[in-house]
Amino acid sequence: MTDVEFIYSQRNNYEPLKAVLRSGMDCAPFKLTEGLKEFIRSHGVGELGRLFSDKGCSIDIRPSIEHNLLRRQIRLPLLYSNPLSVAFYRATTAMRSRLSAILIEDRLNAYPDASALIFNGFMMPASLLMEAAIQRSRPMVMMENGFFPDTIQCDTKGINFGSTLPRDPAFYYWAASHITGDMPQTLVKRSSKQKGEELTNLPADYIFVPFQVPSDMQILAYSPWIRDMKHFYEVLYQLAERMPDRHFVIKEHPSFPLSIQKHIEPHPRIIFANHNETRKLIEGSSAVITINSTVGLEGLAIGKKVIVLGDAPYEMAELVISARSLERLQQAITALNEWQPNETLRQLFLRYVYNVFLLPGSFKAVDADLIERIRKRGRGEDTHSRLLAEYNGLQQSSRSTL
Structure with a gap:
């Protein structure tokens, strides 16, 4: 033995x-x-x-x-x-x-x-x-x-x-009596590898878009239609052109040292805030658009509306809006004012993830x-x-x- x-x-x-x-x-x-x-x-x-x-x-x-x-x-x-x-x-x-x-x-x-x-x-x-x-x-x-x-x-x-x-809402309602513990209160802090200063003049109303590491499995394995962050920016550019009342604030992933900013056409309503604290950017936003980042889950924890473009562990009807094309994404943004996540499901899901699924340590x-x-x-x-x-x-x- x-x-x-x-x-x-x-x-x-x-x-x-x-x-x-x-x-x-x-x-x-x-x-x-x-x-x-x-x-x-x-x-x-x-x-x-x-x-x-x-x-x-x-x-x-x-x-x-x-x-x-x-x-x-x-x-x-x-x-x-x-x-x-x-x-x-x-x-x-x-x-x-x-x-x-x-x-x-x-x-x-x-x-x-x-x-x-x-x-x-x-x-x-x-x-x-x-x-x-x-x-x-x-x-x-x-x-x-x-x-x-x-x-x-x-x-x-x-x-x-x-x-x-599980990505079945019915599971969380069924398991409700077993879900104990509080909601998550703290978020992951991320230090940027890029140099610069925090922006203080952000728009009063904006959608926060956290970029991800393009070489990470989250993009290479679980992003069906967004190829990389340059492509993601191009999608946002088209949205900004189609939706003149919308502002987008991007934060490139702090652990990836290569910025796309020298390789894209700037847009006056798409702003890069690489050195601002992620939590403050989430709190100041009207919604979060993400491929499948943990920031989407953090947005849910703070109570924000979240639009998901890829395969995410929190992608569930009544919890987030899923958008698998430019047209569907535009529709999702248009519907933001009227749409609300199911508050009961949001709390059950987050408490389950934090207290049951994830291991403390x-x-x-x-x-x-x-x-x-x-x-x-x-x-x-x-x-x-x-x-x-x-x-x-x-x-x-x-x-x-x-």
Whole structure:
């Protein structure tokens, strides 16, 4: 018997998790030299050719390589627009990816009862572990930073839109008696990487538009019609031309250093407020338009009307307005004065997310209590998992009697 209960694969949060789990978590080496040494010890020098063969491992590494390449092309466009750079990246990354994949496979084979513990899952090597776990029907515990301070997303299916958080309003009415605790009061603070000063002369009536990181999975995986932030701006420009009474205030994502402002045509009623505090921008707005940002959820917490353009975990009828085209977005803005979110649903949903779905805790301060909460979520022994299973069972029973 082995005491390894989790297989991990990345640097993100490795140290705080390992400090508590100790021998209960195993992870492949991060350094190439250490990984090669382990490969040779386990498989022998004669097997090194596997690292250069498309059949060297059972995990399909190509999607992960292309995801990573696309992120680099977005963040470093000058370097990765060169075909030679792209070819070199694919070739060198393929070898390292196969090595990581093989070492992950070794661990899954060595610890058949261990779950895959995955942070985010969109970038390598976490994406390789996720692919291998899905391929083997191995239990997964997906993690990501929570929507509010000192909270963590933890789910057996995915994160954000890909999680098990229900998007059926009926679930929250059904679960109302189990939803205890207060509404979230504090929002995430974001420090900008761009230089500048706070704007003080904002319009009296504006719609707040928080931009997102264009290389993030929220855009690459969950934004069906907005390609990137330049495209988002172009959509807003068309709206401003069509709706002369509307002002839009944009805040580019503070953790993304590349601004689009030098690459777009300015509009007098579209204002960039990159250095203003996000909460104040939400509070001063008449509504929030977002692709699927956490800021949309924060807008709901403050009581603002929210229009969602992409796939968001809070995209529900009666809670937000969904707009999947320019025309539908214009209609949604026109309807803002008359439309109101369902206040009962808003409070039930936010209290459920904050008190039931999200785990209290921080990756900066991992302790035994947080690890136990992660275990319970992974085993389906926590309140969220039990409520979801009971509700799904009732729905299945209801359908079978029809």
